[in-house]
Amino acid sequence: MMKLAVVCANGRVGKLIVQEALDRKLDVTAIVRGENRTATASVIQKDLFDLTASDLDGFDVVIDAFGAWTPETLPQHGTSLKHLCDILSGTKTRLLVVGGAGSLYVNAEHTAQVMDGADFPDAFKPLASNMGKALDELRSRTDVIWTYISPAGDFQADGAKTGKYILAGEELTLNSKGESVISYADYAVAMVDEAVNGDHLRQRISVVSES
Numbered sequence: 001m002m003k004l005a006v007v008c009a010n011g012r013v014g015k016l017i018v019q020e021a022l023d024r025k026l027d028v029t030a031i032v033r034g035e036n037r038t039a040t041a042s043v044i045q046k047d048l049f050d051l052t053a054s055d056l057d058g059f060d061v062v063i064d065a066f067g068a069w070t071p072e073t074l075p076q077h078g079t080s081l082k083h084l085c086d087i088l089s090g091t092k093t094r095l096l097v098v099g100g101a102g103s104l105y106v107n108a109e110h111t112a113q114v115m116d117g118a119d120f121p122d123a124f125k126p127l128a129s130n131m132g133k134a135l136d137e138l139r140s141r142t143d144v145i146w147t148y149i150s151p152a153g154d155f156q157a158d159g160a161k162t163g164k165y166i167l168a169g170e171e172l173t174l175n176s177k178g179e180s181v182i183s184y185a186d187y188a189v190a191m192v193d194e195a196v197n198g199d200h201l202r203q204r205i206s207v208v209s210e211s
Contacts, residue, residue: 004195005059007031007048007066007084009038012157013098014065016188024192029059048080053087061195062088063096074126078134089143096195098187099150101180102128103135104172104206114153114172135204142202147194150206152182159183159209165190168206175208182209 006018009030018038021028029042031051036043044055048066056062064084068076081097088095102115102124114120115128135148153172165186166175174180182190190207194200 001025001027002060002196003027003029003058004061004063005029005031005044005056006038006063007051008033009040009065010034010036011065011067013067013184013187014038014063016184017063017065017098017191020185020188020192021195024196026192026196031055049083051083051087053091056087056093057091059093061094061096063098063191063195065098067098068130069127071126074130077130078137081134081138085138085141085144085146089141092145094195094198094201095144095146096191097138097146097148098191099135099148099204100128100131101150101153101155101172101206103132104150104153105170106172108171110170139204145201147198147200147202148204149187149191149194150204151187152206152208153180154182155187156181156183159185161185161189162209162211163189164210165207166210168208170204170206173206173208175210177211180208182207 010032015038028040030038030040031044033047066080104114106112
């Protein structure tokens, strides 16, 4: 049975990923800083930055569901990911990352990103920039087996679970309605699919709802 750990599992995306993995009868461990609020009984109660290589030893997949939203914590998108990479360096454990949509490309040349657009909200630019920088640093890691999964532009916390999604690459992809949208629940489905299948090693992929 696959052994999977979800870091920052108490978050809204993290909890859904834990539940999705449990529904598929995977061996799931929640890594949380405080009291466990997920559905799994297997828990490591520890701050992400205090995790060691021995804490993650034996897991097939580690899913990084870290999120930071305040100006002073935004740089932690990069520092937290670097820490996880450092303690997984040289191991066979795959690292899957809950990413952002702002760094998706909007042209075939991959020179323009969503966050560069004139209509991209100013309020989200610092978040998108920090997440984009973390992805750039991740791309340089050849010592870690990583996969970065960007959601659609409209990432809906309370959206319905359909169990269906379009798997795309580095470019912003629209569904048949011309929309870039996905629910947290369907994103969790895509994340666990990738955990199980491992089809996109050292790649950034993206997902969007079918309709």
